[in-house]
Amino acid sequence: MSHVWGQTPDVSVGAAGMKLADGVETYGPEAQPRLGFFTDTSVCIGCKACEVACKEWNLVPEDGLTWTGQSYDNTGELNANTWRHVAFIEQQAPDPLKHGKQDFRWLMESDVCKHCTHAGCLDVCPTGAIFRTEFGTVVIQDDVCNGCGYCVTACPFGVIGKRELGGDGGMHKCTLCYDRLQDGMEPACAKACPTDSIQFGPLDELIERARERCGDLVEAGVSEARLYLADENDGIGGAGAFFLLLDEPEVYGLPPEPVAPTKHLGTIWGAAAVAAGALAIGVAAAFVGGAE
Amino acid sequence: MGSNMAENHPVGFQWVMEARLKGATVMHVDPRFTRTSAMANLHVPIRAGTDIAFLGGIVNYILEHERWFDEYVKHYTNAPVIIDERFRDTEDLDGFFSGFDPQTRIYDTSTWHYAGMPVQETAGERSKGGTKGEQSGHGAQGGHLSHGEPPEEDPTLQHPRCVFQLLKKHYRRYTPELVSQICGCTREQFLEVAETLCANSGRERTSSIVYSVGWTQHTVGVQYIRTAAIIQLLLGNIGRPGGGIMALRGHASIQGSTDLATLYNILPGYLPMPHAEQDTDLAAYLENHSGSTGWWGHFDAYVISQLKSFWGEAATEENDFCFDYVPKIDGDHSTYQCAMDMIDRKVKGFFLMGENPAVGSANSRLQRLALASLDWLVVRDFVEIESASFWKDAPELQTGELKTEEIGTEVFFLPAATHVEKDGCFTNTQRLVQWHFKAVEPEGDCRSDLWFVYHLGRKIREKLAASGDPRDRPILDLTWQYATSGPTEEPSADQVLREINGIGPDGRALGTYADLKPDGSTSCGCWIYCGIYADEENKAARKEPGGEQSWVAPKWAWAWPLNRRILYNRASADSKGKPWSERKKYVWWDGRKKKWVGEDVPDFQEDKPPTFVPGDEAKAEDAIAGDHPFILQADGRGWLFAAAGLMDGPLPTHYEPHESPFDNLLYSQRANPTRQLASRRENPYNPAASDAYPYVFSTYRLTEHHTAGGMSRTVPYLSELQPELFCEVSPELARERGLEHGGWATIVTSRTAIEARVLVTERIKPIVVDGRTLHQVGVPYHWGSRGLTTGDSGNDLFPIALDPNVHIQEVKAASCDIRPGRRPRGKALRELVESYPSTLEASA
Amino acid sequence: MTATSPTDALSYYGRPIIKEPVWQPDIPLYLFTGGLAGASDLLALGAQFSGNRRLRTSALAAATFGTTISPYFLIKDLGRPLRFLNMLRVVKVTSPMSVGTWIFSAESATTGIAAGCQLFGVMPRVRATAHVLAGLIGPAQATYTAALIAQSVVPAWHEARRELPVLFASSAAASAGGAAAILTPVEHAAPARRLGIIGGVAELAASKLMEKRLGKLVGSVYHEEEAGTYSRLATASTLAGTALMAFAGRRRVGAVAAGALLLTGSLCERFAVYHAGKQSARDPRHTSIPQKERGGRAVTQPSSRTGNGSSPSASTR
DSSP states (O other): OOOSSSOOOOOOOOTTSSSOSSOOTTTGGGOOOOEEEEEEGGGOOOOOHHHHHHHHHHTOOOOOOOOOOSTTOOSOSOBTTBSEEEEEEEEOSOOTTSSSSOOOEEEEEEEEOOOBSSOHHHHHOTTSOEEEOTTSOEEEOTTTOOOOOHHHHHOTTOOOEEOOTTSOSSEEOOOOOHHHHHTTOOOHHHHHOTTOOEEEEEHHHHHHHHHHHHHHHHHTTOTTOEEESOOTTSTTSSBSEEEEESSOGGGGTOOSSOOOGGGGHHHHHHHHHHHHHHHHHHHHHHTTTOOO | OOOOHHHHSHHHHHHHHHHHHTTOOOEEEOSSOOHHHHHSSEEEOOOTTOHHHHHHHHHHHHHHTTOSOHHHHHHHBSTTBBBOTTOOOTTTTTSOOTTEETTTTEEOGGGGSBTTSOOOOTTOOOOTTOOTTTTTTTSOTTOOOGGGSOSOBOTTSOSTTBHHHHHHHHHTTOOHHHHHHHHOOOHHHHHHHHHHHHHTOSSSOOOOEEEOHHHHSSTTHHHHHHHHHHHHHHTTOTTSTTOSEEEOOSSTTHHHHHHTTOSTTEETTTEEOOBTTTOOSHHHHHHHHOOSBSGGGGHHHHHHHHHHHHHGGGOOTTTGGGGGGSOOBOSOOOHHHHHHHHHTTSOOEEEEESOOHHHHSSSHHHHHHHHTTOSEEEEEESSOOHHHHHHHHOHHHHHTSOOGGGOOOEEEEEEBOOGGGSOEEEEOTTSEEEEEOOOSOOOTTOBOHHHHHHHHHHHHHHHHTTOOOGGGHHHHTSOOOOOEETTTTEEOHHHHHHHHHOBOTTSSBOSOGGGOOTTSSOBOSOGGGTTTTGGGOOGGGOBOOGGGSOTTOTTBSEETTTTOSSTTGGGGBOTTSOBSOSTTOOEEEETTTTEEEESSOOSSOTTOOTTOOOOTTOOBGGGSOTTOOOTTSTTSSBOSSOOSSOSSOSSOOOOBOSSOSSOOSSOSOOBOTTOEEOOSTTOOBOOTTOTTSOEEEEEEOOTTSOTTSTTTTTSHHHHTTSOSOEEEEOHHHHHHHTOOTTSEEEEEOSSOEEEEEEEEOTTSOOEEETTEEEOEEEEEOOOOSSSSSOOOOGGGGOOOEEOTTTOOBOOSOEEEEEEESOOOOTHHHHHHHHTSOOBOOOOO | OOSSOOTTOSSSTTOOSSOOOOOOTHHHHHHHHHHHHHHHHHHHHHHHHTTOHHHHHHHHHHHHHHHHHHHHHHHHHSSSGGGGGGGGGOOOTTOHHHHHHHHHHHHHHHHHHHHHHHHHTOOHHHHHHHHHHHHHHHHHHHHHHHHHHHSSSOHHHHTTTTTHHHHHHHHHHHHHHHHHHHHSOGGGOHHHHHHHHHHHHHHHHHHHHHHHHHHHHHHGGGGSHHHHHHHHHHHHHHHHHHHHHHHHTTSHHHHHHHHHHHHHHHHHHHHHHHHHHHHHHHOHHHHHHHHHHHOOSSEEBOSSSSSOOBOOOSOOO
16 A cells, blocks of 8 residues: 555554554555554563564575574574564573572563554655555565665664575565464464463553553562553654563663654755755856856 | 473473463572573572482471471371381481392392382382383382281371381481582572472462473482472372472373383383293283282283284183283393394394484484494484484594494385374373374375384285294284275374274273273273273364363363373362362362262262272272372372382482582482493493593583474574574683683593583583582583584483483483583594593492 | 673674665765766756856766766665666655655656757757756755665764755765866866865865764764775865865866866765764664663653553663
8 A cells, every 4th residue: 555645654643542543544444453562571481483483474584594602592683584583681680580689580582573653664665665554564565675775774673674695685574474464363473472472462452461561570579670662652653563671672682762763854854955955056156257 | 390391391381481470489490590490480500410319308398397298198198107127228228228239239129118018019020131120110019908008007107117207217318408518509599499399388289390301311310200209299289289290291292102102111001011031921911010909900901901902803811812922021122222232233123213312312322333233224204314314424434433335234214294294193291192183195205103004014914914824923913904095095093092092892982991801802002091082082182272161171182091180189188088278179079979079080989988998808999998099009198108119219319420520428329229331332431520520511402403303403494593502601611611602612521522612601600519619511412413403412422321210311410521622523533532531330 | 701691781792773774885876976966967057057068068968977877876776676666656755765766767867858959969948948957956866865864773874864965965066066177178167166166175064064963972983994994085085176176177187186086085975974874883882872861762661550651760780
């Protein structure tokens, strides 16, 4: 669903939070409740079933057999050939849920595309390949994408990658299993996750649940428990895939205060206009004084 | 303990997470801080191989602080039973029990029996061929007890020779201080575990112990589990919801594999394999192995029904139901003995189905040399595993120990169908048998194991059809008719299941093993599975969702026996049949209906009242009183003291692993005196407490790979998750030995040296054992020479040192050296290994 | 070193937070040639109005070269070059590349028409109209690429969003002036020389201003690795070219040398910016530190079950 004129509409931010209020204009009667992920890293056991299920369902290629020595994370990062990535962080830090003086903990987190409310990748895509689905998710149409790579520079989370090296040259990322959603099924990773660290469903329900869970943890003494990207007032308008983290975002390799670059679109075009004007003046000035 | 459940049973672990979310406390005692430890409320690091000291310490704690569940212990365990006055404990004999013969290294267990009568372990006979505990441990340990009650008991638990007091004496020195010294944990950590366990047991609360091969794969493996059993019996946790001991098995259907007897010494349903010398005919066999009390009292019905299922019409009372057709064992034919027999050219040919000993068995170098000694080898697997390709890529080809052109083994590799390409079932750790349906036809020449065995048998029978030789009758007389279907003529797995279930005189599927008869009118492949096809319904195929039935979920699949989900659940009620508490009620006696009712199928005769007292001449289950829940034991009690059935002692005792840098701090006897060793060239041992091997190491599994790697190192999506063999060491050990994170290390034992990438991590901590710092090294064992990711095999490092009861290998604790850099190649590798000290002596 | 992530924990094992742009050196070449084209078209228009035919021809030649080769580089850099035309499916104001595609398509068309008419000596009125249109589009052509770069999360680019357009515009002017000075006989090349000097001086000032405004952390990329090398090269070249053009531009040799230096400087400046982006993307601190300082609502801890919650206090480490 691309538009010839004007800005591709974002998900509208309703009064009740981040859910779509009466659907996105473009979808009208076809609009669905906004769906997304709540990833509760406090119950992630680092099994990587999510990584494997995703690759099997979406036929994502193997991403390189490289041992990193970075704890148990040999996947490294999200990119065109990794749409779920489990991070492992070994820390000399107190774990409040542990009895006794145990100053060690092992954080695990399944990272994924955030399906931002204000999605930088979608905004800058020059072919309209990246679009917003009726579920509020952000999907790349493989048959339109020409691999220009602009989206890569506009993602505050470093999610999108290019499938090179014998691949199709296009950009790829998590589709939130769009095909499965259309058949009323949950995404492959959510289905495979044995501990329900990856929870899938209507976004407003997930946020409710997440707030309760975070509150429970804080009450139980886990003062570092926090929600990440659950607030519509953050730089991306909140995410369709948000997280419960047990430490600062940058510990997990996540940006602490991500902002969609489109936020400064006005400034950018404005500066360009000023510069264009200055160029015109400069050229005109060059003609003052004759041809010699 | 002895388990890394989150990593190796992640799907099952979700229930632990659910329990934790509901407030349960999860404690993980393990040498390494693993993904399980990350989710636990407490992680206690201990030295690999010292769990009995830790658990014994808990037993001592329970007894010292009077935390046992008194009523449960008095009525449901053999705590009050008085033991033979000739019995001597390890405290008396400095690490030995009475009856040890230093020549044969075997115990005469007669002094361990109940006072006043021989608790004849029905497999008491030992053959001269050294069938160490062949027929023990699986069958009627209880032996013969008249009216199911031991003759001498002290209900006050004060008699100095009653089990309770013997227990106290045996564990008296397992104090928190000593536990800390042996295991390397702190006193506080140990006490936290002990106290938490005690506080959460009793009427209102139960605790569960979960273990895996971290406990079984030791020379004292069976005794590890026994110690846990003692703890759970003392705390009253057995047979109760949320209690019990859960053995997490290492493979999707390995439980089924032992149930249906892929072990050499048992027949399906844990019937002992007949022995050539002792079980000369059916009568002798029945005499030697039956129990007169408890459900083993119907041993004859189980045996004869099985013989009928094998030989059908041909099995009659006149010919002992074809008992003579059953192959007999005459010694130790366990997997390790078999491998050694191959090298000695006693075993010429081998079928290897779904196993990869070249990577997965201890002393895998010896395994490869064994395979290279065979005349012929048939391998069935999904991919060409190392055990099939050894002749071209075994590490021994590089060292020059083997040369391809000199290997005479003819290898037949037959590709196998996967579980989605055939009907069948998995039997998991909870005795749950779950059916799976074929989804696609196998490709090419891939066939299921059922297809292979059935058609192999069919072809052999065709070839022998005209034979008049009586030697061929056992094969020709087999019931071997199954319907086949589909393009590959796949035999019906469903029919096989029905045959396993058993058929009555009316030709209909039986519903319970209680209906099995010793007169040849019933047939049943495996008595514990009787009922799985009751009413002509494949009950294992039931898939009613959990949300649509009770919390016990009896209509999901089927658990043996008789779909009981918790065994010995009579113990969830007190001796009068009333639940211990409302909160923990599970099965109880309904006085009006005059039967046992509750959430689960009662593991008791339905109509036997709690007040039932057996008559003097009562037999089998009728000899078990109404307040004795442990119906497979001769006396219906849970055995704190194992008066019969085990090779190495009635009470678990801390022994050091066969290879250890430490001496035994409790006794002069260092290691399990009855452990099985093999003194041969291919199996050198590290000398005891040798300085050359100062570190303790252990092998383990990663979530990302599966056993010997055939199913995971050949799959790109799994291989990329853990693409190289690595070892885990602490920063302190790295400094001490000059190891670099991300670099290489060589790990050396007297068997061989392997190389691995170095992962320096604080998850492995140095611990203090007996006053000195000990470093431990962790090595995943998944790698071999074939696949997308290849590497050295961890099991190459271990010797053959086995538990005497079940012949399982000790691969969870041994000693090693570790040095920086890659290992040498070719002959230089052997030179390096041989520069280290070793011994061929099977030491005491 | 161990398996533990650095505990100063400003990153995950020192890995980048955002992705390094996947663009190949084709892109700075695309930027450079595009800018050259836009400013040249404007110069050609000025020459048209002031009746300076020789200058008009040279500027048009440079513009034609630019508008031909610039899209070539862009298309070559695509993962699926044959799908270039998909860029014309939409017009998205949020995407400077989308807007830019239309801009340079129009610029290429008008410049091509003007050049064609000139070459074959036909349709003078069409040619004139094409000149005017191309010239009017010129400033947009020379500056949209800066918007493209700035509309990203790459710190060295996004944080320079106010300075990049001026930098690119002045760089375009310097290169257009330089190119025209090479191609035009000196007696007709005065505007080209002046444009080259104006552009050169502005370019130098803009790049320094940009670096300063980026601050110590992010701005450091212009002193390191490839960006540092290209930046130094650009400064030296542009400085030399500007000076040479001012003092020796009236002689043929001087003009050519100065023009070449200005072109080189402009090209190097684009490469400096390109590499600066890659280096900045690679360093997780460039992303995490400024964001942490800025603060915001990405991280929240619900204070009540239903409330939106507050931001947790600063790191408890």
